[in-house]
Amino acid sequence: MKIMLAPMEGVVDHLMRDMLTRVGGFDLCVTEFIRVVDQKLPKRTFIRLCPELENDAKTPSGVPVRVQLLGQHPEWLAENALTAIEMGSPGVDLNFGCPAKTVNKSKGGAVLLxxxxxxxxxxxxxxxAVPDTLPVTAKIRLGYDDKSLAVENAHAIAQAGASHLVVHARTKKEGYRPPAYWDYIAKIKQHIDIPVIANGEIWNASDALNCMQQSACSDLMLGRGALAMPNLAQTIKQGHAPMPWEEVADLLISYSGYEIYGDKGRYYPNRIKQWCGYLRRQYPQADVLFSQIKRLNDAKSIVTVLASQSSHADIA
Known part of the structure; x- marks a missing residue:
């Protein structure tokens, strides 16, 4: 099976991609979306959201990173897809699933469903526009207001030449409210002949198994679940135990000192607080940590709190 790391705007940036792929279990990452309107974007825009393009389009641990584009004009998306390929992206992903109101109002993301x-x-x-040897992939939800076009949309994407399709098993209207309707993915699979990857509401290995059974998919994309349990991919693939909190604390500390690509944790305090919101689903200690750091605004103070909870706390 293959496990992919989902593109989560404002959350899974290059630092988080590096962090989670170092932990292991991922076969592919997809970037946060690059918004395309009515122009060919400069290369610096691609580098800003995908600095891995300067590292053979791979994270430092060697996991490939594919550029994702979001927009509504075919010709401009094609122009920018070619730029991504010329810069080294191993294919291009298209975002038809973003539920954000601001994106949908400007006719991008899920509204195109x-x-x-x-x-x-x-x-x-x-x-x-993209060479035949490289994949063009897409990510959708089951629909906008309802699921009535789920199969038709997937069929259109497959007929247009997509290499594979990721399906988040909810509509835009359903947002991120459980449950995820994995069985609808199986219905889609019956009508198209390209690989389908299941996504949505996978928080642990048991969820992954249920998802694969209901969706009839062998490959998965993980998003919020990987932030809630950093080694989720390994618990699914290799049967590892969930990462203990002490190791999570080590991970949070290491996030403070990143110098990868010249970006040394500029947004560390806010990012750690944001990450606590995901971690609390799996770790009650995350609630305690958040209460301890919510008023702290510098990395050094936060690291001091984390150090008392890490696996090295008892080392003199």
Missing amino acids: KETQTLFDIVKAVRD
């Missing part, structure tokens, strides 16, 4: 023909036109234009 109302327009099956537009989905086809975008994928076809990008597929025609």
Whole structure:
């Protein structure tokens, strides 16, 4: 099986991709989306969201990173897809699943699930622009307001030449509220002949097994679950035990000193507080940690708190 790390805007940046791929279990990462409107973007825009392009499009631990684009104009998406490829991205991913209101209002992301023909036109234009040897992939939700176009949309994307399709098993309207409707992914699989990857509401190895059984998918994409349990991919693939809190604390400390790509944890305090919001689902200690650091605004003070909880706390 293959496990992919989901593109989560404002959360899974290059630092988080590096962190989670160092922990292990991931076969591919997809970047936060690059917003395309009506122009060919400069290369610096791609580097900003995917600095791995300067490292053979891989994280430091060697996991490939694919650039994701979001937009509504086929011709401009095709132009920018070609730029991503020329810069070394191992394929291009297209975002048809983002539920953010600001994105949808400007006709990007999940709102395009109302327009099956537009989905086809975008994928076809990008597929025609990208060399045949490299994949063009897409990520969708089951629909916008309802699931009535789920199969039709997936079929259009497959017919346009997509290499594989990731399906988040909820509509835009359903947001991130449980449950995820994994059985709908199985319905989609019955109607298309490209690989389908299941995504949504996978928090532990048991969820992963249930998802694979209900969706009939052998490959998964993990998002919030990987932030809630940093070694989730390994618990699914290799049967590892969930990472103990002391090791999570070590991970949070290491996040403070990152000098990768010249970016030394500028946003560390806010990011650690944000990460606690995910970790508390699996670790009650995360609630305690957040209460201890919520008023702290410098990395050094936060690291001092974390050090008392790490696996090295008892070392003189």
